[in-house]
Amino acid sequence: MITPVRVGLVGYGFGGRYFHAPLIASAQDCEFLGVVTTSPERRAQVARDLDRPTYASLEELARAGAEAVAISTPAATHVTLAQEALKLGLAVVCDKPFALDAESARETAQLADRLGVPLTVYQNRRWDSDFRTLRRLIDQGRLGTLTRFESRFERFEPEPGPPAAGGGTLLDFGSHLVDQALVLAGPVERVYAQMHHRDGEGTLDDDVFVALTHHSGVQSHLWGSWRQGAPGPRFRAAGTSGTYLVDEIDGQEALLLAGTSPASEGDRWGVEPEDRWGQVLRGAHAEPVPSVRGAWDLFYPAFAAAVRGAGAVPVDPWDAVATATVLDAARASARSGRTVRLP
Template sequence: MTEIGVGLIGYGLAGRAFHAPFVKVTPGLELRAVVSRDSAKVHAGLPDMTVCPDVPALLARDDIGLVIVASPDDLHAEHALGALAAGKHVLVDKPFATSLADARRIAAAGAAAGRLVAIFQNRRWDADFLTLRRLVADGRLGDVVQFESHFDRWRPQPAAVWKEARTGGAWLDLGPHLVDQALQLFGLPIAVSADIATLREGAPSADYFHVTLKYPDRRAILHSSKLVADHGLRFAVHGTRGSWIKHGFDPQEAAALQGQVPGSTGWGIDPSPGRFTGADGVRAEVAGVPGDYRRFWNALAAALRGEGPNPVPPSEAIAVMRVLDAALRSADAGRDVLVAE
């Protein structure tokens, strides 16, 4: 198998935990260079890696076919468009961009260049979400009428990092994950109602959101706060045949941060099974489907070889951006916003 050379822009949390380790274990991909201002940090995890001083130096390399954009959010469009202009395929970390207009520009540039543009929505392959998809597909829940997706944390003191001050705050940080999962289950909503706020003293951007996606026959509630001491609730899903409640988070992020090799023993096994309560009141634990972010990477490598579909194409990411944008406008206006507006 001919290996596809990969260049990584950025070696923060995303580059270090979610990209470099997975490229390393994906057949057909080879990480060949990283753009970073801190070569010592890169070499601490990747001792022999070439570190480029800037993005143009990376894009000038003929041995790079795929560029991963894991830079700060407000640079996503600039770096993705630059990589496409240089003839590279592109993988953009979430959010796709900081505006719907920029997301559409990137998608159009990829189509014009004949290059693959994929968006990193790894949480489609979370253990809990895969389990929920199975429950929905099997009909065990019946028709879902209320879907709650929580991503709460206990971080009462804002940290002095760019992510705390990012454009859109927590909504453009965690919102892309929660919106993408909801759209995978239910498609685009008709309207969005959003409350996005800054609740922590001294926080430089929004650290709280409560967003309702409105469908004709259901409501999908997406919630996050950084002032939740009891932050274990992940999903509460209610249907005409029963409810499924899930506490605890998919273990892959923690494992990656601890330096575990993706796919090692126990990888993706969720230690906290969800609980199903049927319409008859009987409760039972639900065995979880193992999570595995490698499925995204293997699908991406296959797509680059022309052997399969893009695992997360721009059209799906633009749908996410439409909801993100509608929510921001809803929060500003204090009213429901139609997604088609």
């Protein structure tokens, strides 16, 4: 146990209300101070949901004794708010996408390094049940050497399509898809992408495909869509001696949307039922694989420990810079129709 870190939340939209607030409140190593929002509607929601105060600004939150802040606001505001918080001496959790482009992401990471203030990025999908299971299988050698990684976030919600706050499908879904690919297979050598804009160029993209060639030799094929009527499997990870296939997306988001939390569920949190397990396939032979527990509840305790100097931040912000660099290259590839080679 450490002395709880006093944490505030900026923003109380979908992500703040359903993802960050219950996870901060569930973390014993965090003291949840309240929410920064100027919206009367959001202030009323905070009063109903949390019975915690609201603040008009980051400065007001800092004066109330905050040591850290989680930023869950529209994507275009992340860099400005993260840099303001860092300059106030507040440790920062920034939601994804970390920034709209790699240059802004790099400037923010450099600022945190220069000031010596902890900064991390909310790549919670690293703690998905299916991803943790896949990493265990690779570590155990049960797939042999990884050769191809296929990953999808596909939904069928053509109306209204991707929310503007996320910055489009490449930034919103792609931030998770690329981050997971980099964790599994390492740095990227070449990027090829295709993007669809339902309402024409210059509007939000609603369907993307990104192909990555990693220096390790692994090929990652990543799909993100709001208009896919037949979503594909969440993962198909092929190795030299077997393939891991899992159809369903991790269930922690559904648990949070249903009003449960790690605090209410205890040891049941993140446990996937047997009918949602994946399989290792070798031709006609299929072997069910018990899913490792989903563990979004580990993120904020790890962040609190980092703030107290007792460990590294859960996600290195420079990992998010690498992800933003790949996303920039994907955007350039989709515009030109050519493969982009990274330095």
